[in-house]
Amino acid sequence: MTRIDSAHETLTEEFRGTGSISDDIAEPRATQADPGSVLERDPGMPSxxxxxxxxAWEYLRFGVKRLALGNDDTDTLTPDSEIYRSLRSLETIEMYWAGFGQRYVTGITDLLETGDYVTALDRIGRVVNxxxxDTVPEDPREEFIDELDRLETSGDGDPRPRFEVLVVDETTAADRDTMRAEALRLRNPADDFIYEYVIVPSADDAVAAILTNPNILACVVRPGFSDRTRQSLSKDLKEAIGLARTDSENTNTIAPARSSLASVQRVLGIADTLAAIRPELDLYLMAGAHIEELxxxxxxxxxxxxxxxxxxxxxxxxxxxxxxxYDTPFFSAIQDHARRPVGVFHALPVxxxxxxxSSKWIKDxxxxxxxxLLLAETSATSGGLDSLLAPVGTIKKAQDLAxxxxxxxxTFFVTNGTSTANKIVHQALVAPNDVVMVDRNCHKSHHHAVxxxxxxxxxxxxxxxxxFAFYGAVPINRIKQMLLDYRAAGRLDEVRMITLTNCTFDGIVYDPERVMAECLAIKPDLVFLWDEAWFAFAAxxxxxxxxxxxxxAKRLEDRLKSSTHAAAYREQQSRLFKTDGDxxxxxxxxxxxxxxxxDAHIRVYATQSTHKTLTALxxxxxxxxxDQDWVREAEESFHEAYMTHTSTSPNYQILSSLDIGRRQxxxxxxxLVQRQLDLATSLAQAIARHPLLRRTFRVLTAHDLIPAEHREVGRPMPLRDGLTSMWQAWANDEFVVxxxxxxxxxxxxxxxxDTFKHEHLMDRxxxxxxxxxxNTVLFMTNIGTSRSAVAYLIEVLVKLADRFEEEQAQRDPELPGDLSVPSPPLPDxxxxxxxxxxDAVLPDGDLRAAFFNGQRRGTVEHVSPEALRERVRTGEKPxxxxxxxxxxxxxPVLVPGQVITSEVLDFLAALDTREIHGFDARRGYRVLRG
Known part of the structure; x- marks a missing residue:
């Protein structure tokens, strides 16, 4: 169904009878007409x-407007109507958000019950705006707004950025009003930001707030809070709260505080939980008695x-x-430089x-x-701005903030892509003849770096x-087996680093903590390079x-410090080694x-294409x-590699975008990420549910992309089932999507x-x-994706599905379809x-020697695909x-020095990709002469 926020008729169809608004955060309730019935939550509505x-607020404005204008009969305003369902939901939701609050929702309910629909509509409109x-207008019915509400909404037109502060304390309504009023009194016109309080009474409510309200940037804990919520939360949210609290208890390795005060223990528990869920939050404690002991x-x-x-x-x-x-040191420095009058007597005419x-020809x-853009162009050698190669000022500070x-x-900024970032890390950490275990399907930059x-x-x-003609990820047992093979051959000391792609182009995500832990159990000094080019948003x-x-890496480092881990390690070692030490x-x-x-060393590197999934040029x-061994083992070599691959004339606009993207x-x-994931799930839902779309397209799920032996939770699309299902899958499954x-x-x-992409989606x-x-197309959402964009894509897919159905109906049944011939198996x-x-035992080889032999004209010949296939058929090994x-x-499907097989040639022949690097369509493949 197409979603267009401004179309009230569409909103009506979306919400009528689904139960999706009130049931996702609040517990479903029995209807008045049938007390035994339960309003079913729409299973496809993400949380x-x-x-x-x-x-909910948009629907309320639409529904109450119809009542106010007399377009709907007031008899429709029953306790199980969508208007009341929305209000019940908002009674819970607004507890976890600053601004209008639960009393405001209760006031609207009272107005509807007295039939004052016009005033109710005015109050709803303030929230929607x-x-x-948008600027919130003054309420024409001021007698319905108390003084605190007036104070809280008086700043709605304030252009300053605003954030919210969670306060965890069980207080009376009067105390909460006093607290909010005090915060409003302290506001100063000279402040750069304004904030509002979200006050909750229990630890459960605190977890619910930070899971659902992304506007919260800080949390103040006061020891008077209770443990459990009294709100009627949905089953999914209650289970997510339980998972969050249990997870933090299991992973916390900070020594418990030595205090006999039960309040101290509760404070410690909620602090650990909140920090585990959202480590970016600043936590503060506000107490009275025993503050020194606390x-x-x-x-x-x-x-x-x-x-x-x-x-x-x-x-x-x-x-x-x-x-x-909010500080963006380098972006601010660039702005300052652009405003300064200077005389340019160095390079860069631009x-x-x-x-x-002053040009007549390029003013455009x-x-x-x-x-x-031009005012910001300068050089580090001209003074006034920091140097990327030897940062000591604003760039260094920006990297520290990142x-x-x-x-x-x-963290180090890179201005020529993750291809260069990968080469920097490889050069810094490995030397000639070191063995690097590499996912064969990783980006070509890793192969070039090796x-x-x-x-x-x-x-x-x-x-x-x-x-589907693409690869998944490398199972942990294959990685372990290769390490064990090197150990058995007496060559484990040669293995220096493992590099894997997390997540893959097609969205398969590893469990890095498990991979690193199990590999370190075999070789405790391994270095790990995770290519997270497509995964920067996940943090x-x-x-x-x-x-x-x-x-x-942080979780693993903390785990290794615990006495529980040490005991488990000793117990397992007694099973994995015989009495003679073998x-x-x-x-x-x-x-x-x-x-x-x-005693294992945590040495972890990640390269991220910030520009692919977050705001950056x-x-x-x-x-x-x-890297725990950074100073002893890596710092000098890393800086040398950084110097090798980094331009002495880096693009300052790229650096500025990395700085301000970090602020965002x-x-x-x-x-932004919550919205991105939700919209992607909505897209999948729309395709799976639309009668025409599901006849033409199929959404691939975890069941299609991850073999069953690598899944424990087993849900096809965990987020679609709710936050709890996703949480469990991402905590337990070997791979997730x-x-x-x-x-x-x-x-x-x-x-x-390829035809679908170019001729239908792009050109049309x-x-x-x-x-x-x-036979697949990958759609990716990002933090810039909007609901309108998703609606447009769904509309386009409907049109295409209709077109394809018509074409299929007219197709000659005796003619084979374009996809009637199955793809050849993917080659190893x-x-x-x-x-x-x-050697003839283990898989590593001298890629460098083969590469440079392939650069010499006399050692290379070009062979057409047909001639090469004939050579392979006759037993040659080109x-x-x-x-x-x-x-x-x-x-790369082929690398220098690799034996070319019929399986590889079959796969390359079936590719529909228009761009194949290293293959000349006129001359064929480059092959080393025998």
């Missing part, structure tokens, strides 16, 4: 409260402890802390617009991009998805964050989830580092993916997609040719002279 809240960011017991959990009378200090602290998040603004450059945001120990460093790749094979959602490399058979190591030594990327995700990342990516199987259209309707396979890496293989890489997705 994003921003949408429930917005839609505020949610949309301060000594609370270790690193709270940023500061206040007495209850220190309201002004709390106010100033909240504002100052948000100013630190600087200050010198060669543009300034017209199109604006003068600020490290804080992403949970890294160090070649440049002289390391020897040992290719790991992902599980194939032959029905800003409570569920997806746990599968990012930096979060996993290891047990490989089957024992593969059948258990391995526990690393408490093209080629803006980051390298995140969580720290202040509103949770909201990134819900922001929707892969559609299109076999029933009769056209291949202007819809851009990145990747297709022979064959092997390095004997001249380049290290060897590739270079990389052959279909793009997208950008991983």
């Amino acid at each position: 994003s409260t921003w949408r429930l809240r917005s839609d 505020r949610l949309r960011g 301060a000594g017991a609370l270790t690193r959990r709270f940023r500061r402890v206040f007495r209850r009378e220190d309201q002004l200090e709390l106010h100033l602290t909240l504002l100052r802390r948000v100013s630190h998040l 600087a200050r617009g010198g060669s543009v603004v 450059l300034e017209t199109f991009y604006g003068l600020n 490290a804080r945001a992403y949970g890294a120990k160090h 070649m440049l460093t002289g390391a020897r790749p040992a290719y790991l094979e992902a599980y194939p998805l032959n029905d 800003f959602h409570p569920v997806t964050r746990r599968r990012t490399a930096m979060s996993a 290891p047990a058979p490989d089957s024992a190591w593969l059948s258990e989830r391995l526990i690393p030594s408490p 093209r080629q803006g990327s980051m390298i995140h580092v969580y 995700v720290e202040l509103e990342g949770f909201e 990134d819900p922001s990516r929707i892969t559609i199987e299109i076999s029933r259209t009769g056209v291949d993916g 309707y202007g819809i851009q997609v990145n990747k297709t396979s022979r 890496f064959s092997a390095f040719a004997p001249g380049y293989a290290t 060897v590739s002279a270079g990389f052959v890489t279909p793009y997208p997705p950008g991983f």
Whole structure:
């Protein structure tokens, strides 16, 4: 169904009888007509409260407007009507959001019960306008707004950025009013920001608030709170709260406070839970009695402890802390530079617009991009701005702030993409003849990096998805088996690093904590490089964050410190090693989830294409580092590699965008990512439910993309079932599917993916997609995706489905369809040719030697696909002279030194990708002469 927010008729159809608004956050209630019945929650409605809240208020305005105008009979306003269902839902929702609050909702209910629909409509309109960011008009019926409501809404037209502060304390209504009034009194016109309180009485309510309200940036805990909520929450939200609290108890490794006060223990518990769910929140404690004992017991959990009378200090602290998040040191420096009058007597004619603004012929450059782009052009050598190669000022500070945001120990900006970021990390950490275990299907930049460093790749094979012509991810047992093989051959010391793609182009996400833990149990000094080119957004959602490399490294580091872990390690070692010290058979190591030594080293690197999933200009990327051996083992070599690959003339606009993009995700990342995931789920829902769309397209789920042995939770689309299902899957399954990516199987259209992408989506309707396979199309949502964009895509798909059905009806049944011939199986890496293989036992080889042999004209010949196939048929083993890489997705099917097989040739022949790097359509493949 097409969603258009402004169309009231559409809203009516969306909400009538679904139960989706009131039941997703509030417990379903029996109807008055049938007390035994339960209003069923729409199983496809995701649990994003921003949408429930917005839609509930929008529907209320529509429904009450019809009553006010006399378009609906008042007899329709029954207790089980959608208007009352929405109000019941909002009674719970508004408890967790600042602004109008539960009393405001109760007041609207009272107005409807007395038949004053006009006043109710006015009050609803104030909320809708505020949610949309519009100026809220004065309420014409002022007698219905008390003084506190008037104070709270008086700043609705204030243009300053606003945030919300959670207060956890069981107080009376009068105390809550006093607290809010005090906060309003402390507002100063000179403040850069304004904030409002969200006051909840219990630990459960505090967890519910930070799971549902992304506007909360800080939390004040007061010891008087209770433990359990008294709200009628939905089953999904109650279970999510339980999971969150249990998860934090299981992962917390900070030594418990030595205090006999039960209140201290409760404070510690809620602090640990809130920090585990949303570590970006600042936690403060406000107490009266025993403040000294509390301060000594609370270790690193709270940023500061206040007495209850220190309201002004709390106010100033909240504002100052948000100013630190808002700070963009390099972007501010660029703006300052652009405003300064300077004389340019160095390179860059374009600087200050010198060669543009006075030109007769290229003034359209300034017209199109604006003068600020030119005013900001300068060089680090000219002074006034920091140097990317040797940062000591604003760039260094900006990188430190990014490290804080992403949970890294160090972060480095890269201005020429993650391809370069990968080469930097490889060069910094591996040396010639080191073995690097590489996902064969990782981006080509890893293969090139291995070649440049002289390391020897040992290719790991992902599980194939032959029905859809792309690969999944590498199962943990394949990684463990390869490490065990190197150990058995006496070569484990040569294995230096493992690099994997998290998440893959098609959205398969690893469990990095499990992978690193089990690999470190076999080799405790392994280095890990996680290519998270498509996963930068994941650091800003409570569920997806746990599968990012930096979060996993932190969790693993904390786990290794615990006495419980040490005991488990000793117990497992007694099983995995015989009394004579020899290891047990490989089957024992593969059948258990391995526990690393408490002395294992956490050495983790992540490369992220910030520009792909967050706000940054093209080629803006980051390298995140969580390396316990950074100073001793990596710092100097890393900086040398950084110097090798980083331009001495970096693009300052890219750097500025990385800086301000970091500000955005720290202040509103949770909201943006939550919305992104929700919209993707809505798209999948629409396709799966629409009668025409589901006849033509099929949404691929975890059941299609992840074999059953790698799933424990087993739900096809966990987020569709609610936050709890997603939480469980992301905590337990070996692989999960990134819900922001929707892969559609299109076999029933009769056209291949490339044709569908170019001729139908792009050329006809202007819809851009990145990747297709022979019979699939990948749609990706991002933090810039809107509901209108999703609605437009659904509309286009409906039109295309109708067109394809008509074409299929007219098709000659005797003619084969475009997709009637199945794709050949996806080929594994064959092997390095004997001249380049290290030995005949293990898979690594000398990629560098093969590459440079392939650069010499006399050692290479070009062979057509037909002639090459004939050579293979007659028993020859031709060897590739270079990389052959279909793009997208950008991983090589052939690498230098690899034996070319019939399976590889069959796969390449069936590709519908228009761009294949390393293959000349006129001359054929480059092959090394025998």
